[in-house]
Amino acid sequence: MPEQMTLNRPDLIALNDGAAIPQLGLGVWQVDPAITAEVVGWGIEAGYRLIDTAEGYQNEEGVGQAIRKAGVPRGELFITSKLRNGAHQRDAALRAFDETMEKLGIEQLDLFLIHWPVPSQGKYVEAWKTLVELRQAGRIKSIGVSNFNQDHLERIIGETGVTPVVNQIELHPRFQQRAARDFHARRNIRIESWSPLGSGRLLSDPTLAGIAGKHGKSVAQIIIRWHLQEGLIVIPKSNHQDRIAANFDVFDFELDAKDLETIGGMDAPDGRNGANPATAAFLF
Template sequence: MPEQITLNRPEQIRLNDGSAIPQIGLGVWQVDPAITAKVVRWGIEAGYSLIDTAEGYQNEEGVGQAIRSAGVPRSELFITSKLRNGAHQRDAALRAFDETMSKLGIEQIDLFLIHWPVPSQDRYVEAWKTLVELRQSGRIKSIGVSNFNQDHLERIIGETGVTPTVNQIELHPRFQQRDKREFHDRHNIRIESWSPLGSGRLLGDPTLESIARKHGKSVAQTIVRGHLQEGLIVIPKSIHQDRIATNFDVFDFELEANDLELIRGMDSPDGRTGPNPATAAFLF
């Protein structure tokens, strides 16, 4: 039996279905499957309980290995995965979900998302209906989406009457997506930030470096702390044990109002680093 680990407890964010999600988690996008189990174990040792993976990352098996070997009861972990873009049709989605659960080695997943809407394919409503079905069967606790724009959200809500709990979108100081906040607040959809560090491109930014120096923290810690204070769910990613731990060590300081104002001033309409959900058509 692995040694039991006692997790630190970050703030829990209440979802619109009554469940709660840790406000900070570990993302494993672009983590090599060969080292995923080790990276996730480091994350759990550092205090993370939310682990975010996806079918398209091809590392769900490593996450599953870490779940079994990390010395933490399954009930204390919050596991998220996402439906691949090429499996929006109901039967394909059901098969893909079965594969996810087999790779993770769990009976129930805490949160399952549609990874991208792929509007040119026009099957994301069918995919959403399938997630609703899986939740009703008890295999998923909470369902949500990723990279959905307002028109995509309005359509799935209008056609099913079911509102996503979470929308996971690209969000970092250079691309803050503030035009989406009011709609999400009105529908009680929680925003979860992917690439919160701007894929590492912000770590040398002079504004952020100045704020970080003032608080005796790293730029990454400063960015993560800003997300938390904005009420966002945040999933920083690293494959380095020290950085994984440092990114979680953000509960002993608070950004001041002028710090947050400086960060808000960094927002740029062309700050996106990933694909545009309105036109993204790649399948995997």
Template sequence: MAAEAFERIALGERTSIPQLGFGVWQIDNDEVPKAVGHALDVGYRLIDTAQGYDNEEGVARALREAAVDRSEIFLTSKLRTKAMGVEGAIAGVRQSLGALGVDYLDLMLIHWPTPAHDKYVETWRGLIEAREQGLVRDIGVSNFTREQLERIIGETGIVPVLNQIETHPHFQQKQMLPYLASKGIRHQAYSPLGSGEVLDDPIIGELAAARDKSPAQIILRWHLQRGSIVIPKSVTPERIEENFDIFGFTLSDAEMGRISGLDDPENGRTGSDPETFNDLY
């Protein structure tokens, strides 16, 4: 277990966050306790869930059964898109607290802006209020564009501490990252392995073979060296361990450059487009 894995990076002015975490998207509620429990045993201390994943109760069970104190775990959840407006957001935070069986969340995010409904500014005001009530230590967003970030900052004066967006070697967010840095907003990468598609990239495979590492380890190391927070997920114990074992090597500038050349911003996205995703769930 690498000591460096416990290093945290500043998140706004209030707290800090582990750079490597464990995501639970698409893990069934019945499978989550075992997966999260193993992740905590391995050394992960950031657990990322969401109301829309329908597995907060499973995460709660893992937290109850863990040999790790709650104070050592950084816990993130995200609002359903139906939890809109000031009151909806506050109620949503309380719902997650109940489902997760905790007194506070380290971080709560607006999961999607759903721009057609035009309620993300008021939802942001609700998260600000939830933070002021002590329900959550800090607040951020997910899937927000530059324009949407500018709007919530401009209308409330409160800057999100983090924006969680799809990012991987085929979709590198090269324009978004410097903008986020200029605002003091941390970048967190979801689908960091491109929903598995990037694992088969021949350049990634070549770099992995040369290093005697797995493709996933090469990709996750690339994320860390870019300064991003990353949340891979798996239900396979060996993969959970492998994804954590990325602190004993460093990619060279040449290797980083080869991965940089894999970017395909027009076709690389594997998930929904935040400018057109407006589903209520």
């Protein structure tokens, strides 16, 4: 059953290592490094406490600037970054992590993920072992992955005995990943939805527009609320201050059973917009 949200604020979602992550966060994928500090500042002002960046986004420095300017205690913020695909080898991963921490300007990272498994490269197990090492050294609180399929997850767990706390995957109403979600639930791995608005393609969907009209909300707010009520961690992104604030304003209503049934019926096997983790081989 979907987990129930507490109205007026994001819930904290328990992770399998004893930590907790805000359920609603701000993503900064494709946010221009020149405006990242301003965008993240708007997000923190609106109430976001989870900020999700990555080495490959090239905007970690802007996130760090926003953290320092925010006037919010560091302990109230949950900062995530991700290891770039070309740094899976241990020494390269350690160097890349040092660069991430220097750019962010923080002493400890809340969550670090392997961005993509790149199975053709054959080094994601080595990368996972390096993340385990960094966590044991106290430099990272929690470790996880992104874009890992079931076989990738089973391999790293089998070879290390360490289960990721989170897998960040493409997930939205047109690509609901039900089978993957069942596997993750059995393994107690939390799913974090990237491209939660379907890369913007769902914002003009007539079915969602109908639900939005019923609740007096925007389509984006309906989609974000759906993620929350489905028990998913969700990280919408925007470059616009008003949309950033609106995307956080989703705690004064709930989707009813009919709404959830209707959105559940939108799932499509060809709904993926991004790359397939089984074949994605790009390095950055």
